[in-house]
Amino acid sequence: MTTSPYEHHDYDVLIIGAGGAGLRAAIEAKQRGLSVGIITKSLLGKAHTVMAEGGMAAAMGNVSSEDNWMVHFRDTMRGGKMLNNYRMAELHAKESPDRVLELEQWGALFDRTKEGKILQRDFGGHRYARLAHVGDRTGLELIRTLQQKVVSMSTDVFMECKVLRLVHDASGAVAGCVAYWRPTGEIVTFGAKAVIMATGGAGRSWKFTTNSWEGTGDGHAMALWAGAKLIDMECFQFHPTGMVWPLSVRGLLVTEAVRGDGGVLRNSEGERFMFNYVPDMFRAETAETEEEGDKWYDDHDAGRRPPELLPRDEVARAINAEVKAGRGTAHGGVYLDIATRRSAEFIRRRLPSMYHQFMELAGVDITREAMEIGPTCHYIMGGIQVDADTAATAAAGLFAAGECAGGLHGANRLGGNSLSDLVVFGRRAGMGASDYAEAHQGGSDLDMSEVEGAVTEALAPFERTTGENPYDIQRDLQEMMQSNVGIIRTGSEIDEALSALEVFNERVRNIAVKGGRPYNPGWNLATDLPSMLSLSRSVATGAKNRKESRGGHTRDDFPKPDPELGKINFAQTSDGGNWDSPIIVTESPLLVMPDELKALLEEGK
């Protein structure tokens, strides 16, 4: 066993992250009788998952009896522009209904149909009403249910504890990590037979984002440094509807449920412009006129779905184009109108937290006025490459699930497919890691030189008397990434970003922080910046390599998809294992899909 000069804990399975994915993984490993530790940067119950609004996708067929896993599989693959790991999409579609029902066994209370079953709502890209939900606070229900379950199983949770790096053992397998307690600033080390990365998203490197301070891509970065592979890092979802005004809330999410429940998009001329942006791939299943689209809301057989419910990448690009063409609102967005389409009572009941959010933060009553919205950086489809069945990564001993894992969503994620992703693959990561831990009894020693390296680097900003304020670096980074690697990209700007990032690396090496180690946000940010830069570099590198437009990756200079590039993922590894080490890019061919699944994709095309 490791002798660490710091506070030290050993577990069979160590989970980094207490969002939906990490908590679901913990339940699985606990049920196997293993010892489990969970580490989270914030308090338990505050992870990003709590903010999810609209719902979780599962082909339960409670509202549309035609729905089944095959349709869900098809929708996910088509939404992802076929860049997905088909096996993940298959498992996800097959297993999510059971994962939703399981939540009810642990105390969740979903909204109901008249027959007393779980109610499901429509969302973009899903052919049938498929999102199990609780009003517009589904993420809260999910995280609270899992949290209460985990607590009832007396699991060790390390709250406000930030992991700096993964640590290997002598065999080169991932065997634990080094972290610090935010309240005290003291170092703590963890040893484990298997480690699960469940650190969530990475949108914090952009200026207008739905992501909180936690979304710095630590897990993506730490896994890369530790020997795992990242795929599809260029695929970043800009959610079409973020708030644009007042400036202080710019980027805050407006749930897609507004459109699922009847809200429509209009430009400054009052036109429902989405009808002008229907791509060929979705023409057959999209309404041609407003009348047809409106009928669909009441009876899905009476018309086809309105174009406002196209996958997110399509809607975000359309909004962007309207604003560019001078048909935007005063604050550079477009209008999202549900006030003229649904009763005030309906809106308040179905979208209570949106009502609240606009009323309190913008002084806008959404039952009377249209909302002003525009695209905002939201979700990273790319992530740690995993084996679909076991969630194992390329680094021995390391598993990954949730937003930090890549593959399921391909080039674009459908709304609602993330919450179901968390529970389907959180469970599978728990199983995979438990199998691995059971097969590797004994445990091994952490490489203390890696620990010391990380500690020295983390504390260096205290040693410098002169140097930069980390907040200045963060602000400049967000501006730079927003303008150079945003929703629409072009080769020259990506190159600019990559050389700018070298300068940012230099600036991070020169940070000085004020104050002491206990609960010091300036220092905490200083320790986040290496992952933010590593992540930004991965996204820019992916964007440079993918010379086509596909899903959440749009290149002005290559506006069309390239069928050859549709056959590969770009995989990234680290050459050196440090945060500023060079990135190596290789082509990783997509898994070959069995014929019976291919046939599903052809159906109803």
Add this chain to the structure above:
Amino acid sequence: MTDVTMRIWRGDSTGGDFQDYPMTPNEGEVVLDVIHRIQATAAPDLACRWNCKAGKCGSCSAEINGKPGLMCMTRMQDLPGGTVTVTPMKAFPIIRDLVTDVSFNYAMAEKVPAFLPPPMPEGGYRMFQQDVERGQEFRKCIECFMCQDVCHVIRDHEENKAHYAGPRFFIRYAELEMHPLDTNDRRELVREVMGLGYCNITKCCTEVCPEHIHITDNAIIPLKERVVDADYDPIAWLGRKILRRTKRSATEAAVQPAP
């Protein structure tokens, strides 16, 4: 907008003092925005918690001009001008600046006996909207712990924390008690160990709840009624729970066997 002085409590468990930061709020800014701007410039080590910046996570609770509130949902323009005072929640020990040690709440959460439903029938449980709605109201709780902060039973009496769960957990017990599927009887626990009797229905908790949960009317008072019920016989209790269900009309019934 006119200039304000942000008077922020800075210190740790050993003590501290107010520090003034002159600021000019921008249009639409909330208290948390201004705090973030202070962090980015004058005081990068100013400690506060936040996550969602949209009133959804319950991280940013503090006392603003002496009143508990979410910093991310309190607009600067809605506060009287001049000086805005921001202090940490009073009922919890201070870690640093605006950050308090809320572990009391996590300890109370561990004491709640788990949800215990009957085995799930094939195809899932059947429950009806009107039956889940009561529980849903309580499950809106974002765990901001401001109701705990204002409850006089613990706000001014640290010693009571040993035997008092507080309003946040009374709604949790009420939620489970009213859950159409739960079979675990926690009534004796709530009365004997969790200190429900200490609550004298001042309603301060309800007033501060950012989720507008009717903590007293919908949770505490009904819970008190059920708990004072002298009959602790668990079989009879379960029988009554089930009876309450079957007594309703068929469509209202809380649990129906799945087909």
